[in-house]
Amino acid sequence: MTPAVLIVRPEVADEPLVRAARAAMPAAEARVTDADVRTVCPRIAPWRILVLDRFKGDLVKPLAPAECSLPGRAEAYLACGVNCPGRCRYCFLRTCATVPHPVFYANVEAMAAELDAALAAAPDLYVHLGHILDPLAYPFLSPLIGAFAAVLARHARATIELRTKWTAIDMLPAPPPPNLRVALSLAPARIARRYEPGTPSVKARLRALALLAERGYRAGVRLDPVLLFDGWEDDYAELCADILAALRAARDADIVLGTLRGPPDLISMIRAEDPGEVLRRGEFVRTHGGKLGYPRPLRRKALRFLAERLGTRFPVRVCGEPDDAAADTDGGARR
Numbered sequence: 001m002t003p004a005v006l007i008v009r010p011e012v013a014d015e016p017l018v019r020a021a022r023a024a025m026p027a028a029e030a031r032v033t034d035a036d037v038r039t040v041c042p043r044i045a046p047w048r049i050l051v052l053d054r055f056k057g058d059l060v061k062p063l064a065p066a067e068c069s070l071p072g073r074a075e076a077y078l079a080c081g082v083n084c085p086g087r088c089r090y091c092f093l094r095t096c097a098t099v100p101h102p103v104f105y106a107n108v109e110a111m112a113a114e115l116d117a118a119l120a121a122a123p124d125l126y127v128h129l130g131h132i133l134d135p136l137a138y139p140f141l142s143p144l145i146g147a148f149a150a151v152l153a154r155h156a157r158a159t160i161e162l163r164t165k166w167t168a169i170d171m172l173p174a175p176p177p178p179n180l181r182v183a184l185s186l187a188p189a190r191i192a193r194r195y196e197p198g199t200p201s202v203k204a205r206l207r208a209l210a211l212l213a214e215r216g217y218r219a220g221v222r223l224d225p226v227l228l229f230d231g232w233e234d235d236y237a238e239l240c241a242d243i244l245a246a247l248r249a250a251r252d253a254d255i256v257l258g259t260l261r262g263p264p265d266l267i268s269m270i271r272a273e274d275p276g277e278v279l280r281r282g283e284f285v286r287t288h289g290g291k292l293g294y295p296r297p298l299r300r301k302a303l304r305f306l307a308e309r310l311g312t313r314f315p316v317r318v319c320g321e322p323d324d325a326a327a328d329t330d331g332g333a334r335r
């Protein structure tokens with residue numbers, strides 16, 4: 001993805017990642033400025049802007065307990081930027097990101113040093129890279145991913161899970177680091193076209209997943225959020241079959257499930273744009289932590305349906321379910 005405008009903050013203008021960005025995206029109009037983004041390009045949609053800024057500390061943040069899926073293991077996410085050029089209607093960043101446009105931090109060494117210190121203090125940490133951004137969305141990010149992978153090589157018990165909807169897997173470090181997992185975020189093609197504008201097609205994502213498996217990466221699949229529109233069973237059954245086919249060569253993969261959930265302001269936003277379909281004509285109920293979600297019987301049914309189809313070869317984990325709706329995916333499949 002190439003943005004229309006690349007805003008570079010002066011204090012990072014000479015960073016190697018900024019030079020890499022300008023070289024990889026010559027069509028982007030680069031402006032080195034401290035000015036407010038909306039005054040620099042008032043008529044450009046936020047998702048067509050990319051800001052490269054200086055990281056000021058606080059890279060490794062704890063994942064909210066309700067979003068964790070590994071019992072007994074600490075989980076955190078990397079805040080090396082925020083947002084992405086996708087426009088997923090259900091994206092929680094729509095209501096909680098502090099800026100509307102994508103931002104990446106460019107002083108890579110400082111971030112790598114902070115990650116190193118965090119993993120020294122918590123050697124078993126499971127780190128999500130892709131919780132508040134997409135690490136493969138732009139074609140210049142391999143130095144950033146490579147720097148994190150180099151840190152990871154010094155901390156054998158830690159894991160980084162890189163999660164993406166993009167398909168530029170040639171940007172990943174090679175050979176595959178043993179404690180790096182690369183997870184593709186997927187949805188049925190029909191629903192992705194409607195709810196995930198600006199992101200690569202599901203077909204391309206499945207192809208990337210198959211390539212990852214063939215190249216020996218520890219692969220992952222994220223079905224999160226699972227969207228329970230009318231007729232979801234047929235679409236998800238087809239997607240599950242496609243996922244298992246893509247993972248045919250995988251020796252190590254895991255699958256994470258989470259049904260659509262969110263704070264009332266996000267759900268209202270989705271409802272205003274799409275009266276009915278994924279929200280099942282108002283069937284949304286208050287679940288936990290102030291969030292709204294599908295009624296528990298429907299969540300249980302969907303999670304069981306997916307776990308039965310996907311858990312035959314690989315472990316299935318559930319996130320966003322502090323109650324017993326996740327229980328039916330338990331047993332040998334969950335870890």
Ligand code: SF4
Pocket residue numbers: 083084085086087088090091092093131132133134165199
């Ligand atoms: S790809 Fe991920 S980060 Fe980007 S808009 Fe979609 S859900 Fe949000």
